[in-house]
Amino acid sequence: MEWKEILIRYGELSTKGRNKKEFINRLRDNIRYTFTEISPLKMRTERDRMHIEIENDEQMKVLMERLPKVFGIQSFSPVAVCEKTLDAMKKLAIEIMDDFKEQQVTFKVEVRRSDKSFPLESHEIQREIGGTVLSHYKNLTVQVKKPEVELRIEVRNDAIYMMAQVIPGAGGMPIGSNGKSLLMLSGGIDSPVAGYMMMKRGVRLEAIHFFSPPYTSQNSLEKVKDLAYELSKFGYKIRLHVIPFTEIQVLIKERVPANTTMTTTRRMMMRIADKVREEVGALGIVTGESLGQVASQTLESLTAINDVTTTPIIRPLIGYDKLDIIDIAERIGTYETSIQPYEDCCTIFTPANPKTKPKVEKVNYYESFTEFDDLIERAVRNRELYIFPMKKQKADKFEGLL
Structure with a gap:
């Protein structure tokens, strides 16, 4: 399984108004400062989330270990990537959901399809991937509203991005944003x-x-x-x-x-x-x-x-x-x-x-x-x-x- 990026969710920062960009920039700078030993980090910020590109296993290990202590992060998820074929998506979904094989959990498949030229519609991807996962793991049950696990799939122009694990962050505000x-x-x-x-x-x-x-x-x-x-x-x-x-x-x-x-x-x-x-x-x-x-x-x-x-x-x-x-x-x-x-x-x-x-x-x-x-x-x-x-x-x- 190839980890491509870490997706960071802001939490409280999302409630900010016109000065929201200043808080996001402060969080980005704090992350860069915290991880100077594995710099430079390739980062991309959006309105409600941030992406850190993963270049090697050592970088991934350090980020996963210390990101939970960085203030301003509500949660984050490691994101895996595969080629844009249905077979590759099914294989990756099984690998990602393997983390939950020892638990009785509810789940659902959530799809974002930014590449509109992809031949399968969102509901078709949900049905195919959900059926594959259910047949492979008997401990899982489908629950559409408030499931314990969301298998999230993003169909982007370059590849398929997939995640399920949501790791709690430290919450709060980025250090330095309040004097x-x-x-x-x-x-x-x-x-x-x-x-x-x-x-x-x-x-x-x-x-x-x-x-x-x-x-x-x-x-x-x-x-x-x-x-x-x-x-x-x-x-x-x-x-x-x-x-x-x-x-x-x-x-x-x-x-x-x-x-x-x-x-x-x-x-x-x-x-x-x-x-x-x-x-x-x-x-x-x-x-x-x-x-x-x-x-x-x-x-x-x-x-x-x-x-x-x-x-x-x-x-x-x-x-x-x-x-x-x-x-x-x-x-x-x-x-x-x-x-x-x-x-x-x-x-x-x-x-x-x-x-x-x-x-x-x-x-x-x-x-x-x-x-x-x-x-x-x-x-x-x-x-x-x-x-x-x-x-x-x-x-x-x-x-x-x-």
Whole structure:
């Protein structure tokens, strides 16, 4: 069986109006970026679907493996091709429907006949192919309305194109179609899920992480890098900004009442994130906070944290149950990395009885005795930048010769 192309269906993109072409072009560019190692891809876009031409088996394997993670795709189907004879069509139909031989399923044959010179009418093709498939596979039954499987045949000028398998895509919108935001990536379960959900809505992300050595280990930083890499698999690169936070965090512990240190720590993080956001041209800050999950995520605490910025703070998990968040983390492949037992800066210096209902005016008063501005500027200036996926280093052909 010869696979000729992959047909991609847009889903939500189909509801767009005059700017629909911009969304389709963004999806096309994201697919090309995701598959640079098998480029150039031959692609053709239409109003409600896209076609990727298949040139070899390796290309087909890579596309089938990673297309389900590209946002903006509702579903896709591998398309086989045969010559324009009835015998060839029957043979190909049997090969394609072999994927369903172990199941009791309903099916129908759907025909599109763009080559009007083809000698058989659409209903004749349906009857011939349907009869052949039914006689070969006794587990199949015909159902015209809402069948479980549609064997789709397109009679084009150059050949017969046929498909039956419909593979779900990631859905959502193409990354980059709804601007850019900065994700506060802690290393826990929640923040990667929050990032995933924003990417699904078409938001391009950069990430920021606060690193406090020696209180947090190099292993904790490597864990965050792994999470950034996992998020980059969904169709766009992730730039990770690592902030040296030890100096600020130690000062907070020394100068602010113990039960308020958690709130002040989050406020300093937010101030730093806002400066980085402005530098990189992001429009919002994304966090993994879920209402009431911990002391710093009560409505009063979130109000106190928000007080240091006028930038939109996007919290896509705000109403989610923890078990629901874990389910998503497992599905997207970040959970096992997130639960590695390495502390991040949010879990060190944690007070025994943190304030769950901090007052904004009191927090401002406690912080007024310490000059944080210069420390914040220095932390932003001294940050390290990592880009995922990392480019593979080319081997030095002269290495080892001297």
